[in-house]
Amino acid sequence: MDPITAVTHADPYPYYASLRARGGLAFDPGLGMWLASSAAAVAAVLAQPECRVRPAHEPVPQGIVGGAAGQVFGLLMRMNDGERQRCPRAAIEPGLQQVHAEEVSQRVAALLLGLPSDTAARLHDCQFHLPVAVVAGLLGFAAHTLPAIAGLTADFVACLSPASDRAQRDAAHRAAGQLTRRFEVLLDQPPVSPLLQRIVAGFGARDRDSLIANLIGLLSQTFEASAGLIGNTLCALLGDRRLLADLRAAPTRVADLLAEVQRHDPPVQNTRRFVTASCSVAGVTLEPGAVVLVLLASANRDPQLNPQPDRLLLEREARRSFSFGSGRHQCPGQELALAIASAVVGALLRQSTLDQPIAWTYKPSLNGRIPLFTSLPESH
Numbered sequence: 001m002d003p004i005t006a007v008t009h010a011d012p013y014p015y016y017a018s019l020r021a022r023g024g025l026a027f028d029p030g031l032g033m034w035l036a037s038s039a040a041a042v043a044a045v046l047a048q049p050e051c052r053v054r055p056a057h058e059p060v061p062q063g064i065v066g067g068a069a070g071q072v073f074g075l076l077m078r079m080n081d082g083e084r085q086r087c088p089r090a091a092i093e094p095g096l097q098q099v100h101a102e103e104v105s106q107r108v109a110a111l112l113l114g115l116p117s118d119t120a121a122r123l124h125d126c127q128f129h130l131p132v133a134v135v136a137g138l139l140g141f142a143a144h145t146l147p148a149i150a151g152l153t154a155d156f157v158a159c160l161s162p163a164s165d166r167a168q169r170d171a172a173h174r175a176a177g178q179l180t181r182r183f184e185v186l187l188d189q190p191p192v193s194p195l196l197q198r199i200v201a202g203f204g205a206r207d208r209d210s211l212i213a214n215l216i217g218l219l220s221q222t223f224e225a226s227a228g229l230i231g232n233t234l235c236a237l238l239g240d241r242r243l244l245a246d247l248r249a250a251p252t253r254v255a256d257l258l259a260e261v262q263r264h265d266p267p268v269q270n271t272r273r274f275v276t277a278s279c280s281v282a283g284v285t286l287e288p289g290a291v292v293l294v295l296l297a298s299a300n301r302d303p304q305l306n307p308q309p310d311r312l313l314l315e316r317e318a319r320r321s322f323s324f325g326s327g328r329h330q331c332p333g334q335e336l337a338l339a340i341a342s343a344v345v346g347a348l349l350r351q352s353t354l355d356q357p358i359a360w361t362y363k364p365s366l367n368g369r370i371p372l373f374t375s376l377p378e379s380h
């Protein structure tokens with residue numbers, strides 16, 4: 001196993017423990033990268049201003065530069081440091097945090113009515129369609145446009161992976177163009193939704209391209225991470241019938257389950273940082289050009305961070321987790337994502353979907369741990 005194949009391995013956690021035993025921050029000559037595996041090293045890398053989210057020589061990936069997807073990418077707060085990160089973030093974060101869990105569960109309940117009855121298709125839509133449809137709905141898109149918005153988001157997200165091919169990159173450019181036009185129409189047709197109103201007010205008269213790119217960014221950030229969060233929670237339930245029965249008996253504990261699964265089996269297993277100037281991190285000197293693979297999922301299992309880290313404990317006290325990042329890029333959608341996932345998993349617990357024989361494999365990815373479910377024949 002290596003840190004990349006670990007992402008989609010059935011159980012990568014003993015391997016992560018072996019990396020921590022070799023030192024919190026160690027160079028991997030095979031990958032040509034530093035690996036931050038301990039909680040202390042992960043926190044230090046994410047706090048170090050010289051460790052940036054993009055390499056200095058390639059702010060936008062070569063494969064998409066020059067097209068519509070590249071233009072959006074280049075303006076995303078997630079893909080920038082400095083003003084291009086701070087300004088959109090300051091405008092968007094407060095609005096996201098004011099969304100009420102009650103409104104989220106109402107939106108999830110309405111969207112659940114339109115799901116297919118086939119088990120695998122239903123779970124797929126719960127993971128990949130519902131969360132982005134909730135966020136798009138909160139931003140003000142009309143109900144009948146939500147499937148198209150979710151489809152365009154899927155097309156755009158595909159180009160964010162370094163493993164994307166030419167056809168995916170072409171589709172991503174088309175999707176970025178269409179999402180841009182749809183947001184332009186939404187912004188030009190008042191009244192806008194309360195969330196969009198807050199975000200627009202936060203931006204003031206500032207750059208409209210950045211506003212639109214970062215609205216697209218909200219959809220794209222929601223897409224795979226939420227699919228993984230919901231999916232990994234379903235895996236925990238499907239793998240432990242007693243847990244499933246306990247949760248059905250005490251449905252108010254769904255939020256506790258989500259809070260623990262996000263730590264125990266996180267959807268974003270790693271993120272990367274690119275060193276722009278010589279700096280010291282966790283006792284190691286990193287030189288410009290160095291790349292650090294930040295193993296969030298490993299840090300969560302560090303016994304220095306949480307006692308009994310390998311146990312799934314719903315009643316865990318003072319839980320600490322890097323699953324939503326840390327420092328200046330820490331996920332501003334955490335509460336919203338957990339509210340959406342709790343509503344989706346809560347609804348599935350009330351149905352018979354999880355009683356069907358279901359198997360899963362992980363979607364190929366360099367950093368996302370996202371199970372894809374299939375139905376097994378009844379006799380299995």
Ligand code: HEM
Nearest residue numbers: 077078221222225226229271323324325329331333336337
């Ligand atoms: C409603 C759903 C979500 C939204 C709207 C959202 C939004 C965002 C945004 C805008 C950023 C960039 C922040 C910045 O660079 O300043 C971000 C970062 C991040 N998000 Fe989320 N997110 C969502 C769900 C999730 C979920 C479910 C996870 C994983 C459990 C997650 C994990 C992360 C991580 C790890 C980062 C930081 C990446 C890094 O520092 O390299 N997000 N999110």
